[in-house]
Amino acid sequence: MKGHRYLPLTEQDRREMLEAIGVTSIDDLFADIPEEVRFKGSLNLPPALSELELVRHMKELAGANATVNDYACFMGAGAYDHFIPTVVDAVLSRGEFYSAYTPYQPEVSQGTLQTIYEYQTLICELTSMDIAQASMYDGATALAEAALMACVVTRRPRIIMAESIHPEYLEVIRTYTQGRHLELVTVGTQGGRVDLEALERTVDKQTACVLLQTPNFFGLLEDGPKVGEVAHKAGALFVVCTDPISLGVLKPPGEYGADIVVGEGQPLGNPLSFGGPYLGFFAAREKFMRRMPGRMIAMTEDNRGQRGFVMALQTREQHIRREKATSNICTNEALCALAACVYLCAMGRQGFRQVAELCLQKAHYAAERISGLEGFELAFEGPFFKEFTVKCPLPADQVVKDLLSHRILAGVPLGRFFPEMRNHLLVCVTEKRTKEEIDHLVRRLEGLA
Amino acid sequence: MKVVEPLIFEMSAPGRQAHSLPECDVPARPLDELLPAGMLRESPANLPEVSEVDLVRHFTRLSQLNHGVDTGFYPLGSCTMKYNPKVNEWVARLEGFVDLHPYMPEELVQGALKLLYDMERYLCEIGGLARVSMQPAAGAHGEATGLLIIRAYHQHRGQGHRKKIIIPDSAHGTNPASTTMCGYRTVEVKSDERGGVDLKDLERTLDDEVAGLMLTNPNTLGLFDENIHVISKMVHEAGGLLYYDGANANAVLGISRPADCGFDVVHFNLHKTFGTPHGGGGPGSGPVGVIEELVPYLPVPLVEYDGSRYYLNYDLPHSIGRMRSFYGNFNVVVKAYAYIRALGPEGLRRVSEDAVLNANYLMAKLKEYYWLPYDRICKHEFVLSGKRQKDRYGVRTMDIAKRLLDFGYHPPTVYFPLIVDEALMIEPTETESKETLDGFIDAMIQIAREAEEEPEKLHQAPHRTPVGRLDEVRASRFPNLRYRREE
Known part of the structure; x- marks a missing residue:
């Protein structure tokens, strides 16, 4: 094939490199792949497009959608x-942010680390909670992870969910709990809000948590303080899923007893994008710090006496803890969290x-x-x-x-x-x-x- | 403590603003008429008050404290830190992709559905698969999806007692973590002296409780498992399924297809193999594909085409359900789609060839200076060990990594895989020139020399980064996870 703009090696480079390796052809580098599992021929994919053709093609596809x-x-x-204010995308467009990965090397990742620390603080301020983590995939998975965390914290198997929660979120919780020996109970609605009497009858000593969304799927504000009281009376955790924008005027869940607060962070500076990427925010009481899923960033000091930021409490995470990790999440939605951070600071x-x-x-x-x-x-x-x-x-x-x-x-x-x-x-x-x-x-x- | 860049909260002054919003154009009513007073927030959330220019400078300065692929070489093993083409960023920002509501009537979003549909066909072709779901948001999310598919398959066949997932000792941490999430038990299988799955040990683990085996191929040592067809036969004969962790698929595009190797469930990391940016830790995308027999268990919805229009199909009675809201990280898929279209079949094959060539070139040049525990042709990455430097000069792999920062390189993945002492896992990717590789080789050789002659310089490294080594112990022992005004 001819040269390609993403591939800098020249034919001359390839020859010199093969020689340095001590082989004669590229094929020698694939000699370890058994004959029977080699792909013969050429992939049946459309031929390469020049940048001009690619842009034209993508504009055509985009143009086939109404917005x-x-x-x-x-x-x-x-x-x-x-x-979404323009400053959000101006910041997100910086290659130093978007072409970096997980801040494993804090000395060259202070940009990512400090912005996540700022994001965590902002989420705490919105929700009136003690701590927040770096992001989950979306609101639905954040709620599912909150439910799983509550089961571990309380060592109880029953998850009680208000039927007024977004139906897709309930589906995700059902998927996430398959094979986990957990029991899901849905409590119906009365006038579009969770039926409080039915809830009171359902919550018991086996209940790990009560999940409530407010504003709920139908747009209604639930009686958060009352639901929290019912959950706490039985020793269960009270998990609130909320619309972050609503917290501009509504009493934050931290002020009416929530133990974990999650939600869809998309409204904070992230475009609709046909459903993703979005981000789940996840905040909790301080006492659950060591049971939290995913990344958390902490402030610390370097060996030159400077303030700096690092990934903290990593012994909860999969790369250290493997099968005993609090969650399997690794890559999360860092850039979407950055968008939320810039959005909240701009507003x-x-x-x-x-x-x-x-x-x-x-x-x-x-x-x-x-x-x-x-x-x-x-x-x-x-x-x-x-x-x-x-x-x-x-x-x-x-x-x-x-x-x-x-x-x-x-x-x-x-x-x-x-x-x-x-x-x-x-x-x-x-x-x-x-x-x-x-x-x-x-x-x-x-x-x- | 000296401050490198203030927190945005420390820059705040009452009355400053970066926002501008229109006046309320509907008749405004007192809030307590609209909502019960007890539901209202008493004082506004304590967000910073900064001007627009200060906001832009703050985040620009923070960005400058980062190392990214756009600023320099980033050979972080198993993460495939290849160049992220600018055109993909540009096309993904087209209004026709960005400003789509996920519940818009299907006839208004035919372009988006067609893109998802065609992307599925491409990934099917690349993986040798029957169908692919774009729903998983990341690699680990794909793993959980795949394991639940395996679980649903066994349950459906009255084999629900199968509870074991076999995972090599070289595997990514997400594999065992995903296994636990799905209610399975991890059984570890050893690697043999050539770095592949130890067949004898595999034999030991196989019984009628096996649900499946998860394998990264090439594995985290960067080695293609030469016995993959044997492994496939053994696992399948025991009634288990084979899961392909696609983290390292960058080595085999158009060269070997996972399903042709016997894998039944496959995830791809679009943010690794297909050039979408890693975003400082996401968003990624982890589509999951399956062979024909497992199609009924895929998450809902799937995108279908009836000959005249594209639509979402929720009618999959045996589906595992949903793994997240909506249809996945659509905008990431747009970028990966553009990547595949820009390269075409020959280009994708060349991607893998050059990725493997670059890795072998680095390995050949460095193995004289660092111990190479598995000395054979590698694929897209290889693993060196700093054991020689540790034993002889008391220099740890961490010191070598930190010293590399002074040369302007992001270090390789360190202390992983766990089966290599003082591991340095190096993945150059195909988007690096020979000159870049030669510069890195020179730095690594100089560091090997420094380890011998001036080890203290390495212990103290890095010297030229914005901050020095950070106190991680303190960060975890007394975690300060948020700013509080009174502090």
């Missing part, structure tokens, strides 16, 4: 269209609160307008943050389909998760939605009824 920017986007359900104390208030105000304005329409009503009565469930006079799939032609992504139809909710639409309103867009949505919904 949320082509529409007024009212979709949420675990992935949120929030504003700052006032801006972050402002984002949350804008979401809250706009979502309530939209909910009020929509519920005033003939045939449309809010499915549940409870308090909500930026998402709410609308019961439509026709299937929600149909609503979404009809509004596409008006450049509106009206929401997420819930029939795909709950067959009995085929007329229910989950509507999300972030700070990006304007009054004009909301009014447009309302008018078009009105036209459907």
Whole structure:
């Protein structure tokens, strides 16, 4: 083949190197691969593209998608269209950050290490928890790992999950606990929120933890303090999964008894990206420090009297502890955590609160307008943050389909998760939605009824 | 303590800001009208207040304290720190890939689904596999997925009593950790004197409790297991399945396909083999592929094509379920897709050939100066030992690694694999020029000389990095994991 831009060796280099090795051809370097397992011929893949052709091809593929920017986007359900300041990508685009790996050599990784330390601090500030780790894959896996950790900490086998948690998160917990001799119990809902009486009847001395999402999948705020009380009375841990943006205005879970707080960190400066990469944040009480999954970064001092940062408590981790590790996680979502870190610093104390208030105000304005329409009503009565469930006079799939032609992504139809909710639409309103867009949505919904 | 770069919190001053948000354009109501007062936060989260320029300088300065592939040679064994093509970063930022909501109606995201579908075909071809799921977010996540698939397969065949996973003593730590996560028991098998799986010892471990064997091939010594077809036969005859840890697949693209070697479940690390950036520790992507017989157990959803449109298929009754929300690290997959398209079949084969050539060249040049415990042709990486330097001059592998930092190189992986004393695991990758390798060779030779003549210089290294050796014991004994204002 001809030369390639990613491959610097010249034919002359290859000849000299083979000679230095003491072999005559490249094939000699593969002589240890048994004949019967060698691949004969050429891989059936499309031929190489020049950079010009590649860019053209990728633009074509990207162009075959509509984006949320082509529409007024009212979709949420675990992935949120929030504003991302340009400084976030400016920082993420630095090769020193993105072309590095796990900071095994702290002397040349202080950039990564200090930013994770700052990220950990920011997550603690948001959640009012003592400690946080460096990131999990996403909100769902963070919640699953929290449940597993609670079982180890309490030495109890039963995980109690509110049915108002994102259905995909519940599925992940089911997958993660296969083969572990753990018992999963789901507690149903009452008016879109976890049924507190049923919960009280279910929690017992075998219960390792109660998992609660608030705001929950339907957008409603759960009674966190009450659920925490029920869990603690039985000696179980109280695990809260939350939307980090909501913590701009909502009481942080650390203030109402949470033992572990997790959630999807995507809303913090990470684009939608068709579902990933995202990041799971994971914070806990200090006493669980040595049972935490994944990486944690600590401040320390070097031999020159300077402040520095290192990976700490590594004896919990797979590369040291192997089969006794607290988790198998190794590569996590460091760059997404960096995005969250830069986002939170850019928003700052006032801006972050402002984002949350804008979401809250706009979502309530939209909910009020929509519920005033003939045939449309809010499915549940409870308090909500930026998402709410609308019961439509026709299937929600149909609503979404009809509004596409008006450049509106009206929401997420819930029939795909709950067959009995085929007329229910989950509507999300972030700070990006304007009054004009909301009014447009309302008018078009009105036209459907 | 002297401060190299202040924490962002230490730069904060009340009233400063880096944000700008629009005014609220809907009629605003008092918060306590919208929510019960008890649910409201009493004071704002204590986030820093900095100006935009200070924020940019802070993170730029921090970035400059990092070593990355973009700043220099990074021969970190088993991590495949190859160059991350800039065009992949650029195309992955196209609005048509970035601003897609995962629940958008399928007809609006046909380009994204087609990309996932075609990428699956490419990985199937490279691995010799029937289907691939893009859901796992990283290598270890892929391992857990693969092990659960193996578990589901045995359960489905009434073989649920199989609880043992065999893992070589040279394996990555994630292998045994994943095994435990999936409720399996790890049984370690020894390596033989040539660095491969010891067949006698393997024989000992095989019985009707074996669920499978996990193998990295080439293994963490950088050696292709010459008995792979024998191992495959033995494990399969015992009723077990073979799991391929794809961490080292960079050595065999277009040369040997895992499924052709007898592997039943395979994960690839897109962030290693397929050129996507490591991000300071992620995001990665760890797609898992299987042979035909195991397709029913793959995670949901899979991407299908009906001849006119692409769609997500959730209808897999025997599926292990979901391993994470949505469809995986899509934007990482975009970059890996672009990588494969840029190289094509000949290019990918050349990637592996050059990776192996570079590794063997380094090995040939360095084995005179450092002990080479397994002296045979290697694949994409090889493992030296600092044992000679330790025994003769009291210089440890850690000292050698730290001294390399002074020469501007990221050190190899050290003290791994565990079966080599004072291990230095070196993986140059194919994206390094001969000049870069020669520079590294010179540095390694000079360090070998320094170990002999001025060992103290190595004990004190590094000398030229932003910070010196850090007190890790203190960091773990009295962990300071977050900043507190009063401190």
